[in-house]
Amino acid sequence: MKYEKPGTKALRLILLIVMLVFILFPFYWTFLTSIKPENELYGDTVTYFTVHPTFEAYKNLFTTTVNFLSAMGNSLIVAVSTTLVTLCVSTMAAYAFSRYDFPGRKALMSIFLCNNMFPTVLLLIPLYTIMRKLHLLFTPGSLILAYTTFTIPFSVWLLLGFINDLPMSLEEAAQVDGCTRGKAFIKIILPLLNPSIVATGVYIFMQSWNEYTFAMMFTNTATRTIPVALKSLIGQLGVQWDLLTAGGILTIIPVCIMFFFAQKRLVEGLTAGAVKG
Amino acid sequence: MKTKKRSIAPYLLVAPATIIIVCVVFIPVIQAILMSFQSYDLRRPNAIKFIGLGNYIEAFTDTQFLNAVLRTVIWVVLGVGFQFILGFVLALLLNRQFRGRGAIRAVSMIPWVTPGVLIGLMWRWIYDGNFGVLNDILLKLHIIDSAIPFLSQKSTAFPGVIVTIIWQGIPFFALMILAALQGVSRDLYEAAEIDGATKAQELFYITIPSIKNTIYVTGLLRIIWVANSVDVIFNMTEGGPAYSTQTLSVYIYNKANALNLGYASAMAICLALMLLVVVIPYLRMNFKEEKS
Numbered sequence: 001m002k003y004e005k006p007g008t009k010a011l012r013l014i015l016l017i018v019m020l021v022f023i024l025f026p027f028y029w030t031f032l033t034s035i036k037p038e039n040e041l042y043g044d045t046v047t048y049f050t051v052h053p054t055f056e057a058y059k060n061l062f063t064t065t066v067n068f069l070s071a072m073g074n075s076l077i078v079a080v081s082t083t084l085v086t087l088c089v090s091t092m093a094a095y096a097f098s099r100y101d102f103p104g105r106k107a108l109m110s111i112f113l114c115n116n117m118f119p120t121v122l123l124l125i126p127l128y129t130i131m132r133k134l135h136l137l138f139t140p141g142s143l144i145l146a147y148t149t150f151t152i153p154f155s156v157w158l159l160l161g162f163i164n165d166l167p168m169s170l171e172e173a174a175q176v177d178g179c180t181r182g183k184a185f186i187k188i189i190l191p192l193l194n195p196s197i198v199a200t201g202v203y204i205f206m207q208s209w210n211e212y213t214f215a216m217m218f219t220n221t222a223t224r225t226i227p228v229a230l231k232s233l234i235g236q237l238g239v240q241w242d243l244l245t246a247g248g249i250l251t252i253i254p255v256c257i258m259f260f261f262a263q264k265r266l267v268e269g270l271t272a273g274a275v276k277g
Numbered sequence: 278m279k280t281k282k283r284s285i286a287p288y289l290l291v292a293p294a295t296i297i298i299v300c301v302v303f304i305p306v307i308q309a310i311l312m313s314f315q316s317y318d319l320r321r322p323n324a325i326k327f328i329g330l331g332n333y334i335e336a337f338t339d340t341q342f343l344n345a346v347l348r349t350v351i352w353v354v355l356g357v358g359f360q361f362i363l364g365f366v367l368a369l370l371l372n373r374q375f376r377g378r379g380a381i382r383a384v385s386m387i388p389w390v391t392p393g394v395l396i397g398l399m400w401r402w403i404y405d406g407n408f409g410v411l412n413d414i415l416l417k418l419h420i421i422d423s424a425i426p427f428l429s430q431k432s433t434a435f436p437g438v439i440v441t442i443i444w445q446g447i448p449f450f451a452l453m454i455l456a457a458l459q460g461v462s463r464d465l466y467e468a469a470e471i472d473g474a475t476k477a478q479e480l481f482y483i484t485i486p487s488i489k490n491t492i493y494v495t496g497l498l499r500i501i502w503v504a505n506s507v508d509v510i511f512n513m514t515e516g517g518p519a520y521s522t523q524t525l526s527v528y529i530y531n532k533a534n535a536l537n538l539g540y541a542s543a544m545a546i547c548l549a550l551m552l553l554v555v556v557i558p559y560l561r562m563n564f565k566e567e568k569s
Contacts, residue, residue, distance in 0.1 A: 016370045016381075019363070023385050023447065026399050029410055033402065046413040089294040096290035108291055110560060115302050116498075117556045119505045121529040122545035125538045126305035126312065149301035152294050181286070210392035212508040213530070227394040231512060234398075241402055248395045255390045260383050267456045 027252075034058070034245035041242055057242035061250070068247060070222075071229035075209055078140050078225055082147040082208040083201050086155050089148075091197065094159035095185065099168070115153045120213055128217055142218040143225065147208040155200050158269040162196035163189070199265035202258045209255055226251050309542045317539030325539075332543035341520060341528065342544060348435070349504060349525040349548075356442040356503045361496060363443065364450025371451065372458045382455070389448040397512025400441040404428050404513075428514050431521040438510050438522050445509065446499055457491035458484070497559045501552055525551075 033041065035053040061068045096102075097109060127146060128137070136142040166189060174184040212227040219228055230251065233244045259266075316328045336342045371382050388396070403411050406426030415421045427433045465483045474482070485492070507530045510516065516523035516531055523531070525548050532541035 012370060015366070019367050019370065019447075020381065020385060022444070023388060026403060026444070027387060029403060030399050042408055046408065046410060089297065092290040093294040096287035100284070100287035100290075102284075102287045105287075108295060111295070111298065111303075113560060114556070115298050117501055117549075117552055118302060118306060119526060119529075119545055119548045119552065121505070121507065121526050121533065122309050122542070122549055123302060123305045124530075125533050125542055125545070126308035127301065129308070129538075130305060145297075145301060149297055152298060156294065206390050210390075210394075212392060212394045212512075217533075227392050227508075230392075230394050230398065239398075239402075241408075244398055245402070248399065251395060252387070252391050256387060259386065259390045263383055263386065267452055270453060270456065 030245045030248055033241055034249050036242065038242070057246040058250070061243055061246050068226075068229055068250075071224055071226050072250070074140060074219070074223055075225040078143045078147065079205045079208040081140070081144045082151065083204045085144065085148045086151045086204045087197060087201055090152055090155035090159055090200070091193075093152075094156045094163055095189070097156070097160055098163040099171075112153045112156055115149070120150075124214065124217060127214075131218060137218060138220040138223055140223055143208070143211075143215060146214050146218070147204075147211060150211075151204045151207050155204060158200045158203065158266075159193075159196065161269055162193060162200075166192055195265050196269060199262040199269060202262035203266060205258060206255050209251075309545060312539055313543035313546050315539045317537075317542070319536035319538060328539075332540050333547075335540065336544055336547060341523070342525075344520065345523050345525040345528040346547075346551075348523065349551075351435075352439065352442070352524050353500055353504050355439050356446065357496065357499045359443040360446030360450050360499060360503075361492070364447045365454055367447060367451040368454035368458060371455055386448045386452055388445050389452070391445075393445070393506065393508030394512050396441060396445055397509045400437075400444075401428060401513045404437055429518055431519055434514055434518055434522050438513055441509055441513065442503060442506065446503065449499065450495055453491055453495040454488060457488040461487040493562070494559070497555055500555050504548070504552060 032048075032050065034057050035055065036047070036050050037052050037054050037056075040047050040050055040052075093112070097105065123146075127142075131137040131142040131145075136145065170188050170192075171181070171184040174188050175181065179187065209225075210227065211225075212231070215225045215228050216231070219225060224232070226247075230244065230247050233240060233247060313332055314327060314329060315325060316331065317325050367385065371378060371385075391399075403409055404427035406412065406424055406429065409424075409427070411427065412421070412424040416424065425433060427437045461484060465487070466479060469479050469483060504524075505526050507526050510522055510524060510527050511530065514522045516527045525544065529541050529544045529548065532544065
C-alpha cells in the first residue's frame with residue numbers, strides 16, 4: 001500500500017460522512033416526525049430532536065382514519081403469495097436454462113429479458129380491462145398475478161447465476177449412484193441453492209410489498225395494500241404528517257430486517273448476473 | 278457440459294413461467310398496440326372506434342406530450358447520471374477495510390428497499406414550504422432569506438424531484454459497483470504503483486475498464502426503471518405545478534387515470550420505442566457474452 005497523506009484520509013472520511021448524512025437524514029427526519037408531539041410538528045421553530053416523544057400517531061394509525069392493519073394484512077397476503085409462486089416457476093425455469101441446451105433456449109431467454117423493458121404504464125391499461133373481464137379486479141389475485149410476472153425475469157436472472165455456479169459434477173455423481181435427475185435436483189441442488197433462493201425471495205417480497213402503480217388501479221378500500229393506504233392518508237385538508245410518517249416507518253421495518261439478512265447473498269447474485277448475463 | 282439429448286423436460290420446466298409472462302405481458306402489449314389505433318375513451322364507451330394513426334398524430338401535435346418527452350430525457354440523463362457518479366463515489370469509499378463497514382454498507386442501502394410512494398412523501402415533507410426542514414436549514418445557514426415552496430413553484434419543482442430520484446438510485450449503483458470492485462485483481466494496482474501511476478490514472482485505466490460490464494448493465498437497468506418510474510413524481514407533485522414535473526410516464530398515467538385509454542396507449546408505445554433504443558445494445562451484449 002502506498003503511503004497515504006493524512007489529508008487524503010480525512011477528506012475521504014468527510015466525504016463518507018456527507019454521503020451517509022444525505023442518504024440517512026430523510027429516514028431520521030421521518031422517524032422524528034412520527035414521534036413528535038403536535039405542537040412541535042407544526043410549531044414556529046423546527047426542532048431537530050424531541051424531548052417529549054409520543055407514540056400517539058402509531059396508536060391513531062390503527063384506531064382512526066384508514067384501516068392500516070387490514071392494509072398490512074393485504075400486503076402480506078400479496079407479497080407472500082407472489083414470492084412463493086415466483087420462486088417456484090423461476091427456479092424451474094432457471095434450472096432448465098442452466099442445465100439443458102434445447103432449441104428455443106435463446107429465444108425464450110430473450111423473452112424473459114425483454115419482459116423487464118416494457119413500460120409498466122403500457123401494461124397497466126390492457127391489464128386493467130383483462131382483470132375486469134376475469135373478475136379479478138379488486139381482488140388480491142390481480143396483484144399476485146401482475147407482480148409474479150414482473151418479478152420472474154429478474155428472479156430467473158439471479159437464480160441462473162446461482163445455479164451456474166454449482167458444478168454439474170454434483171448431479172452427475174448422484175445420477176451415477178442411481179438417482180434420477182429430478183431426485184438429484186431435490187436432494188443435491190436444492191439444499192445447496194437454499195440461501196440463494198431465500199435471497200431471491202427477499203427481492204421478490206420487497207418488490208411486491210413496495211409496488212404502488214398497479215396497486216392503486218387494481219384494489220379498492222377493502223383490498224388495498226400499504227403503499228395505497230399510505231397515499232390515502234392524504235385527505236382533503238392536506239397531509240397528517242405524523243400519521244403518514246408513522247405508517248412509513250412501519251412499512252419499511254419488515255423489508256429492512258429481511259434485507260439486512262439477505263443482502264450479502266443478494267449482492268453476489270446481482271453482480272454474478274450482471275457479469276455473466 | 279449441458280445435456281444435448283432431445284427431451285421435453287426443459288420445456289416442461291420453462292412452461293409455467295413462460296405461460297404467465299405471455300398472458301400477462303405479451304397479450305396486453307398486443308392489446309395496447311391495438312388500443313393505440315382506436316379512439317378508446319371509457320368516458321365515452323359508445324364512441325370507441327378505429328382511427329388509424331390518429332392518436333399518434335395527436336401526440337406529435339400535443340405540446341404537453343412533446344414537453345413530457347423532453348422532460349423525460351432530462352429526467353433520465355440527470356437522474357441516472359448523478360446516481361452513477363455518486364454511487365461510484367460511495368462504492369469507492371466503502372471499498373476499504375474499516376471498522377463497521379458491513380453495517381454502514383447495509384444501512385446505506387435502505388433507500389433501495391423503500392417504497393417509491395414513501396420516498397415521494399418523505400421528500401415532499403422535507404421540501405415543505407411552511408414546516409420543511411430544508412427551508413429551515415437553508416434559512417439558518419443564511420443561504421436564503423425567506424422560505425421557498427420548493428414543490429409548488431415551477432422553477433424549483435423539477436430540480437426537486439430529480440434530487441429525490443438521484444437519492445433513490447445511489448444505493449443500487451453503489452451496491453453493484455462495490456460488488457464488482459471485489460473482482461478486480463490487486464496485482465494490477467500493485468503493478469501500476471510500481472510504474473508510478475497516480476490515483477486518477479489507476480481509476481481510469483484499471484478500475485473503470487475492469488468493471489465496465491457491471492456499469493453498463495446497471496446503467497441500462499436504471500435507465501429503464503427511472504424512465505418508467507411514476508410513483509415518486511406522482512406522490513410529490515402529480516406532475517404539477519403547471520405540468521412542470523410531468524414526465525412521459527406520469528403524463529401517460531394521468532391520461533390513463535382520466536380513462537382516455539387509446540391516447541394513453543399510443544403514448545406508452547412511444548415510450549416503449551424510446552426505451553428500445555437502449556435495450557437492443559443490451560440484448561446484443563448479453564448474447565455476445567454467452568457465446569464467448
